[in-house]
């Protein structure tokens with residue numbers, strides 16, 4: 452299909468999970484492909500400062516926590532752990548180096564050219580990348596997102612007093628007292644890392660519950676679990692300012708609905724109130740492409756923008772800001788560029804919080820399901836099964852959490868699955884796959900699940916939808 456009027460059939464801007472996957476898929480489909488990336492390494496937010504380094508710290512700190520909080524002792528292992536934070540950071544950097552280098556290898560293997568530098572559109576088919584100019588028949592924008600700043604709060608990752616998620620991954624010392632602004636996924640994951648390593652952690656959240664977007668039952672349980680682990684939660688509270696003096700920060704807080712102001716001191720403040728799409732300096736004005744009110748690039752079902760030959764995927768377009776959503780869009784978009792039919796089912800993008808235990812969900816929340824049924828609760832059936840009654844979770848000293856399955860009463864079709872369990876992030880794929888095939892709760896209930904596994908709780912929750920679980 453190569454068109455000799457252009458240097459490339461496809462130029463992808465951004466090498467995050469959306470961009471690098473799109474580039475590899477396009478090359479696999481025989482398209483001459485380049486990928487522009489302004490960072491020193493490939494892999495975007497996810498591999499460099501997001502999913503991977505945060506999981507490296509979560510995994511390592513989980514072991515430390517198990518050694519200090521009595522879990523290991525319960526299992527007959529007496530240890531006195533000593534934290535070597537430098538080594539913990541080193542293994543995180545190793546993971547990042549290995550994986551970002553892996554993308555470079557995959558680019559070479561698939562003959563994707565890496566164009567180093569910041570990309571700016573000159574016109575819809577011509578993009579300046581650093582000192583180079585590249586022309587392409589199709590351009591896929593996969594520029595991702597960056598941390599949303601909080602008004603009146605200046606982040607300085609170097610000083611390590613007021614940090615964003617990138618700075619919170621790099622702290623050289625365990626802060627004595629850390630305040631996390633924002634009770635969403637990133638705040639709770641990174642707050643958990645530092646709590647496990649010894650920080651006193653206070654989470655300040657504007658809303659009255661943690662984890663916006665998740666099922667209400669899950670959100671309520673999350674508050675109980677994090678409090679039990681020793682986090683202090685200040686819900687329905689907003690931060691109006693942060694002042695730094697010497698090595699300390701002082702936050703000013705007030706109730707979200709307005710009211711009396713108070714102050715809170717901290718050794719470290721993590722600002723994690725969300726992320727915003729990256730479009731600055733991209734030259735969208737040169738191709739007549741505007742962003743919506745959220746700063747996102749609007750696309751159609753095929754990932755086309757309104758400019759012919761320009762496509763967009765990942766965090767820069769509407770939808771949940773998640774790596775696997777970006778990856779799936781990357782594959783589908785490349786297939787559409789190649790004239791195939793690439794589709795992503797945006798109704799079934801699982802979401803996971805990788806804390807201990809993990810919180811995961813896919814499909815509709817109970818609230819959304821009832822709303823979909825015109826507000827009639829009787830049209831929705833729910834089955835719930837506690838992890839306490841799951842033999843594997845109980846044996847592993849992981850009794851917290853539950854699986855909840857929401858089904859349409861009339862058809863029994865599963866509308867949503869929510870799980871809190873040590874391995875909920877792994878378990879949720881089974882639910883997603885079942886829902887992708889239009890499963891009923893009965894289909895799941897009559898599927899043989901290996902014993903003893905945490906996944907049996909999904910089977911039992913499905914049986915509970917039918918009103919007949921075995922183990923409760």
Ligand SMILES: Cc1cc2nc3c(=O)[nH]c(=O)nc-3n(C[C@H](O)[C@H](O)[C@H](O)COP(=O)(O)OP(=O)(O)OC[C@H]3O[C@@H](n4cnc5c(N)ncnc54)[C@H](O)[C@@H]3O)c2cc1C
Pocket residue numbers: 464465466467468469470471487488489490494495496497498500501502503505568569570571593594595596616617637729732733764765766767772773774775776777805
């Ligand atoms: C701390 C943290 C933890 C996270 N954990 C998870 C998780 O566990 N699971 C999950 O699913 N998601 C997680 N995420 C979210 C996930 O990282 C993003 O959803 C994902 O990276 C989005 O992929 P993307 O390809 O759209 O963009 P990005 O990964 O943001 O990549 C975009 C790339 O484009 C480059 N770029 C931008 N503009 C230009 C330009 N003009 N020219 C050249 N290059 C440019 C950027 O440098 C960047 O490398 C986490 C995020 C953070 C911050």
